[in-house]
Amino acid sequence: MVGSQKCSAGEEVQETYTPRLQRKTLTAPAPFADETSCQCQAPHEKLTVAQARLGTPVDRPVRVYADGIFDLFHSGHARALMQAKTLFPNSYLLVGVCSDDLTHKFKGFTVMNETERYEALRHCRYVDEVIRDAPWTLTPEFLEKHKIDFVAHDDIPYSSAGSDDVYKHIKEAGMFVPTQRTEGISTSDIITRIVRDYDVYARRNLQRGYTAKELNVSFINEKKYRFQNQVDKMKEKVKNVEEKSKEFVNKVEEKSHDLIQKWEEKSREFIGNFLELFGPDGAWKQMFQERSGRMLQAFSPRQSPTGSPTRGRSPSRSPSPPFPWLFNKASPPSSPKAASASLSSMSEGDEDEK
Numbered sequence: 001m002v003g004s005q006k007c008s009a010g011e012e013v014q015e016t017y018t019p020r021l022q023r024k025t026l027t028a029p030a031p032f033a034d035e036t037s038c039q040c041q042a043p044h045e046k047l048t049v050a051q052a053r054l055g056t057p058v059d060r061p062v063r064v065y066a067d068g069i070f071d072l073f074h075s076g077h078a079r080a081l082m083q084a085k086t087l088f089p090n091s092y093l094l095v096g097v098c099s100d101d102l103t104h105k106f107k108g109f110t111v112m113n114e115t116e117r118y119e120a121l122r123h124c125r126y127v128d129e130v131i132r133d134a135p136w137t138l139t140p141e142f143l144e145k146h147k148i149d150f151v152a153h154d155d156i157p158y159s160s161a162g163s164d165d166v167y168k169h170i171k172e173a174g175m176f177v178p179t180q181r182t183e184g185i186s187t188s189d190i191i192t193r194i195v196r197d198y199d200v201y202a203r204r205n206l207q208r209g210y211t212a213k214e215l216n217v218s219f220i221n222e223k224k225y226r227f228q229n230q231v232d233k234m235k236e237k238v239k240n241v242e243e244k245s246k247e248f249v250n251k252v253e254e255k256s257h258d259l260i261q262k263w264e265e266k267s268r269e270f271i272g273n274f275l276e277l278f279g280p281d282g283a284w285k286q287m288f289q290e291r292s293g294r295m296l297q298a299f300s301p302r303q304s305p306t307g308s309p310t311r312g313r314s315p316s317r318s319p320s321p322p323f324p325w326l327f328n329k330a331s332p333p334s335s336p337k338a339a340s341a342s343l344s345s346m347s348e349g350d351e352d353e354k
Contacts, residue, residue: 029122033094033131033146047149049177055089062088064177065148067096067134069103071110072190073120076182083179084152085126094146095127096134106136106160111191137166143175154181203229 052062066084070077085093100114112120114132121130135142138151155178157165170176194201202215203225212222277283 026125029119030095030124030127030130032118032122033129048174049150052088052091052149061090061092063094063147063149064088064091064152065094065096065138065143065146065150066152066179067098067131067138068153069098069107069110069187070095070117070121071103071112071187073112073117073124074185074187074190076185078124078126079182080152080154080179081124081126084177087150087152087177087179092128093126094129094131094148095121095124096131097121098136099133102133102136111187136160137163138170148175150175150177152177152179154179156181199225 047062064084064087066081068077081093081095085091097114097117100110103110103114110117118130118132121127131146142148151167151170153167153176158167160166165171167176202217202221205215206212206217206222206225207229212219217225279285
């Protein structure tokens with residue numbers, strides 16, 4: 001507790017408020033007001049908003065009070081408390097939270113119970129102290145007990161408990177400082193989403209192991225939700241198979257592209273080697289020409305020695321060469337058929353001579 005405090009034993013403790021004082025709420029939960037053994041006895045002179053904005057009084061912070069239900073604590077709640085905390089240069093934020101009985105009586109059923117709502121407020125970084133079982137309408141006795149300087153709330157008239165605005169008397173006393181609501185987020189909006197998407201959340205919790213009795217789901221709806229969960233699982237499997245199939249097709253396309261590219265390279269190499277071997281100036285032509293020359297040399301006769309006998313042949317007739325077209329430059333055979341005919345005629349002539 002901050003300020004000059006008086007303990008139950010009658011001992012008086014003096015504390016000086018300086019900006020350098022380290023807040024315990026940055027490293028620990030905010031304390032409950034009814035759990036402390038000391039009650040605030042800080043000097044409580046009535047302040048105006050202008051005085052509070054100047055940072056006076058210097059010996060104590062400005063005590064700002066904000067209250068609410070704070071069910072399903074969300075960013076809209078946190079932003080409102082941040083505004084309440086930063087209204088003045090040196091402030092101490094007390095947050096009152098209504099109990100379940102009071103809330104159910106004047107507002108309706110809550111999702112979180114009072115203990116959960118208290119704990120949610122204790123762990124908000126802007127809160128210095130939490131007041132449990134806060135009153136629905138602020139009384140002068142409550143304001144004096146907690147030495148409250150100002151009450152922070154949004155400026156929209158809050159009609160409840162038979163009153164058009166429960167903060168009307170606070171505004172008339174000059175103790176009200178407005179905060180701004182955060183649009184697009186509220187406890188009612190969150191509950192509306194849950195009710196709208198009830199089937200989705202019921203199916204999700206069934207899948208996570210909650211029983212139909214815990215979810216207040218009938219037997220038929222339970223079977224329907226479980227069947228829908230099975231259908232969704234099957235759809236997910238089909239989707240995974242499709243994705244894997246697409247990946248496989250992409251890999252096949254990449255590999256086929258690589259194979260086609262390699263085939264084109266190999267085909268170019270094969271065609272080049274073929275032309276190098278069998279082309280107009282290829283190695284096969286040269287080899288064929290060399291072998292043709294060797295065959296011609298093999299078929300050409302050797303010259304006989306000068307004094308060799310004629311073996312009984314008539315001196316008047318000189319022996320004719322076996323291949324006259326090789327030595328007859330004027331009329332070579334026009335084709336291989338002519339050459340074969342010449343060879344056959346020569347052989348017949350030889351037989352006649354025999």
